[in-house]
Amino acid sequence: MKKRIPLILIFVAGLLGVISFVIPHPSYQVYDEWMRNDLLRVLSAFAVVLALGSLLRVHFDKIRRKRRNWQYSWLLLVAFGGSAIIGLFGGVAADGILPTTVRSFSFDIQTLYENIVIPLASSMFALLAFFMASAAYRAFRVRSTEATLLLTAAFIVMIGVLPLGYSISKHLPAFVQWILNVPNVAAQRGIVLGIALGVVATSLKIILGIERAWLGGGE
């Protein structure tokens, strides 16, 4: 029974989703819209509460049991509480219920975003440059014919896209464009076609209840 109800639900919901594609009539679309927007939003709201609860529980537990690196958990809790208070009372852009503006500086979510989130996210993004170097050094070995071919193509593209490429040969940048435009696009189209069909088949399997590992597996 515990398995059957979700399976029936997904079958019905999936079928209704397919039908909405066929029937443009408003009497049906209104319902579809409700399911897609309102219902999903309500469910997300509950899920957010559960998710934040999980985050807090894990870290409270870590502190209580003094597990390894438990000090960091304090950092998380303070940051969590701090930004929640600022968001609730300071508002998004100094439009909250409390006066949080000191001269030109205002304590609000926008300030946090600009001065904490953006620099941190940019730094993480910048790490990519270093990781690309170490990953390429470790992985690019001419183990086989295919690997040699790949490495050759990679070198040509890398040199070709550089200003240096043109001074080596006038034709190199054009050849690089050809690699990007023809073999690259051809391979991508193949993968995309497979992905599109895979999406159809997987959706069908889930709707029909054949694929049920998402229910924790089992027959």
Add this chain to the structure above:
Amino acid sequence: MIFILCALMGLAPPTNVRAYDTPDDGGGSINIEWQLSPDDAQIDGYEIYRSEDGVNFTKVGFIGKSRSLNQDQTEDGITYTYKVAAVSDTLRAFSQPSMEVISSASWINVAKMNIYVAMIIFGGLILYYIYHARKGKKLFIRKIAGLQAIDDAVGRATEMGKPILYILGLGYIEEIATLASLNILGEVAKKTAQYDTKLIVPNADPIVYTVAREIVKESYTNVGRPDAYDPDSVFFLAREQMAYAAGIDGIMTREKPATNFLVGYFAAESLVLAETGAATGAIQIAGTDALAQLPFFVTACDYTLIGEELYAASAYISKRPLLLGAIKGEDWSKVIIATVLILASIIGLVSRFPILSLFQ
């Protein structure tokens, strides 16, 4: 008077104004089509006028020159007539009014007929092979190295006494990559339950988190080890992309998992995760349908499931005949699409062949 003025200025009105209910829609819309004014090149554009009584027209829209179709928002059940005027500065040259028209909603979208046909063919093929498999026909599936490695990966973690890290990526629950990843998570959790290996599942999306938690719990119950399930093994980490990546990097460097699974939808954080994982010496199994991230995973991970290999994973691991049947159906659909593409390309090439144009 206006007509005389227009004639003097040489501004000709658009002709043949045709108004009809917009087909295949949910109602509330009428299409208006007209033939361009002969003076199209000199005018600013066209104004659309509407009337409910056929006498008093009000302006309901403007569209630039060289365009001969516009849509008007209407109320269903009311009779309208339309006029179109060519506009040049203050001059207006009005067309004859259109026939009366009423907008209404359609019940079936006929314009998508080709999609229904494709849906029936591909769906039918997949169902046919599932039915075939149910009757006990044995089906072959080629080896997928990344999935064969799962057993070894779990075994290795058990031997080393280290945890397994399962990363679901940034995807939402409705994305197929996320669903496929949850399927694999179910199978991996069964194995960690059997071997009593620690499993860590950090999440980026609240809904995916709740589903992942249930899946892991069910898997532990299914193999008869509900006692071994740790509710804190699946947890929510952060929704923000780079915060999520930073959090996982922290887990990787502190816990040093023996195996990392990076399966689902990933964006720019893919290499940040995979390279940190490689630095900690973990075996890494990745899988995604995000094309731009595939090169990073192939470079930094030991095994990578590319695109639909990821979707096929659950069938491969569980070896359930019904799932294998679906994959067979999918393969035949691909054969059909490839054949159509090749035929279309040949026809396209032949019809442009210079020799043929000699006969035209």
Add this chain to the structure above:
Amino acid sequence: MKIYERLMTIDRRIIYAILLVVVTLPLVFPSVLKVTPMTPVEKLFTAVDNTPDDKALILDCSYAPQIKAEVEPMAIAVLRHAFKTRKKILVLSLYVEMIGLATRAINQVVEEFNSVAETYEDSLIYGRDYVFLGWQPPPIVPMLGMGESISNIYVVDYYGNQTDTLQIMQKVKNYNDISILVALSGSTIPISWVAYAQNRYGLRVGVGCTAVSGADFYTYYQTGQFTGLMVGMKGAAEYEELVEANHGVKGRRVASEAMLSLTYAHLIIMLFIVIGNIGFFLHRRRK
């Protein structure tokens, strides 16, 4: 430790340190490296360059702060190009958090031009030569709506002016009056422009994107759905080069300045790959 082992297992931190030096030094002492524009960038440049006097350009600045370093130079180069050749230009952002970056780019370039302008005619006048439409959520609304009427979607601009009273908007009513839209983004926004604005209204779309998303976008460039394509810092540098070479616009070329750094970084990575492979080769010979 054998020599080949050493070559195959260089410590990550050494690679990182060398890369850091190689990337930073050319940025500290900037010098412009000459680049040769490739076809996708040239096509974009030509499309902007050929905008007739009775049409305008749209510049969509929808890039997030993370990718500012790569994409902002593109915005500046396109703005310089448009302003120098006196093309009318409409700027917008599809997301609220990107508005700050768009205004930054506009203000910088307008300041560059107006600081050397001698007459009123030479100066760039807001509302006459350019307009910042701001942000109108969700993205699909302006994408579709501007096909019918731009001032119906953006009733007021970012600064609160009625758009239909602005001089520039008198002749620019909808996509019919737009020669090309240049979408600068690191996400799939350019594909949405094609799906909604191009498929329905025939709007030409040019794109500037990050190097990582470039590979994805070549598919659309190849089919002609994207008129032109600027990929990454190199694409930005090529556009800067075209603007300076064809129209003599002087100004700081941030992307071109980074070319030396980019070149060294590529060469260092290639060097490490070669070293690793020499080690691998020796190791195999030994076996």
